[in-house]
Amino acid sequence: MKDAAGLLAFVARFVVLGLAVAFVVGLFWPGSGDRLRARFGLAPAAQAPAATAPAGRGPASYADAVARAAPSVVNIYANKMVTEQAVRMYSDPVLQRLFGGLPTGPAYKRPQQVLGSGVIVSAEGYVLTNNHVIANADDIQVLLYDGRIAKATLVGADEETDLAVLKIEAGNLPVIRIADQHAVRAGDVVLAIGNPLGLNQTVTMGIVSAIGRQLSSGSPEDFIQTDAAINLGNSGGALVNAEGELVGINTLLIGKAANAEGIGFAIPVDNAKKVLDQLIATGHVVRGWMGADYAFVPVAADSGLPAAARGAQVTDVYPGGPAALAGIQPHDILLRIGTDDILDPADLRRHEAALQPGSKVQVSGLRNGAPFHSEVTIAQRPPMLGSSALDG
Known part of the structure; x- marks a missing residue:
């Protein structure tokens, strides 16, 4: 029994010594194991293949698309005078609910500024935006991506599509690239770029929820539906695809007042181009x-x-x-x-x-x-x- 125990102790000591020597050799000469295997003609240990991204996987960042499109998106400040009437409210809550209040004193005028967005679509200075952004404006100012400010003149507007065309006088204008509208499909990733709540060059992401949406039973115009966040000030901004190409002009949002969330609409770029051409040529759209x-x-x-x-x-x-x-x-x-x-x-x-x-x-x-x-x-x-x- 003693002989067997002594033999096991002897083997254990040599195993520990061998592991210690192997550790020291591997630490100071890390390639020695491969060289020895190659010298005696032994194949190296198989290595697990590197993981590859699944085919068709989208990019981890859309920064390149934003960099291509964002310089063509401008901020629009439409200034006008509005007339208001001072009102004295009833002290009785019931009368307030029924009649609101009583006019007091003469009506007065005050300045009002409407924030919106626009897209440069021509090197000649034509800018597409929404009609409701610039409607009845006395003065329209456009803030470019590089900080320049230009005064805009109204070329024409179309209420049915809610589009308007502005003209600015400036050089070296970055013109947005136009996408093939027929390539837009439900499920495509889209980015909305604009000036929501005065936060210029804001980018939000979503997908195309549907195409060909009819918002009025009597109108021939259709719209792109998207869940990309569109807020006040985004109107007239760009809806671009993952390549930074324009697919639509953001126009409206069905908000929480209608118990809706994530339902926004954009005018398809093909429709916008047709309106643009007619407004430049004649100042109005004929249907x-x-x-x-x-x-x-x-x-x-x-x-x-x-x-x-x-x-x-x-x-x-x-x-x-x-x-x-x-x-x-x-x-x-x-x-x-x-x-x-x-x-x-x-x-x-x-x-x-x-x-x-x-x-x-x-x-x-x-x-x-x-x-x-x-x-x-x-x-x-x-x-x-x-x-x-x-x-x-």
Whole structure:
């Protein structure tokens, strides 16, 4: 027994001594193990492959996109005089709730400044912004990215898209790059750049929540929906993609007053370019109009057809309008305008808006199940009857 214990102690001492020698050699000659293995023809130990980022993974930073786009985004300060009336409130809370207060003294004027944003879209000094930012302004000042201040003149405005074009006189203007609008998809990362609450060059990030949003049943214009934060002062700023290219002009936010969060809208850049070109050329935007309202084609649940069937149903015809003069009636289902099929009511509004007033177009469809054809003489779309009261 003693011999066995002595043998184990002897082996243990040599194992400890061997480990100590190996530690010292590895500490002072770290490559000696590989050299010995190579000398005796032994393969080196396999190394675990380095971890690679999964394919399609987005960048860890969008600083490059911001650096490309931000210099083209400007701050806009629209100054005007507003008239106000001093009011004395009732002491009785019930009367306050019913009548508010009593006017006291003459009305007075005071200066008001509206903050907004804009995007430089031309080296000639054209700036796109929102109409509600500069509406009724007496003086418009533009603060550039490099600190220069320029006085702006109004070229034209369009209430329907809430777009306005300004002109500034300055050199070396950084013009934003325009994206291909057809490449914008729901789920794309977007960045909103602007002047919210006077905090200039603020960048917020989100995704495209949806495209082709209709904010008014009677308007041909559609919008990009995004959850990128858009606040007061962001109006007219840039919505850019991950490459720093312009995809939209930020215009409004459905705020907490409507029990909503993360629902903002931007005007698609293709629509903005069309408005820009017309405002520069003529100072106003002309749209075609047939004088009718439309809705989706109703489909019975057991009909076997898709819920959103092709075409648009006429819901109302304006007396004396082009549609009425052409004999189009409520409940008619319109299937074709010119040489194009009608997909839905929004598609029909876009087609008629693109037509020149005074031009004639063939419209075909179904009336009580029977085919019909009419020739409509397009008129100019009248101004909007009202404007949106949403935030932005």
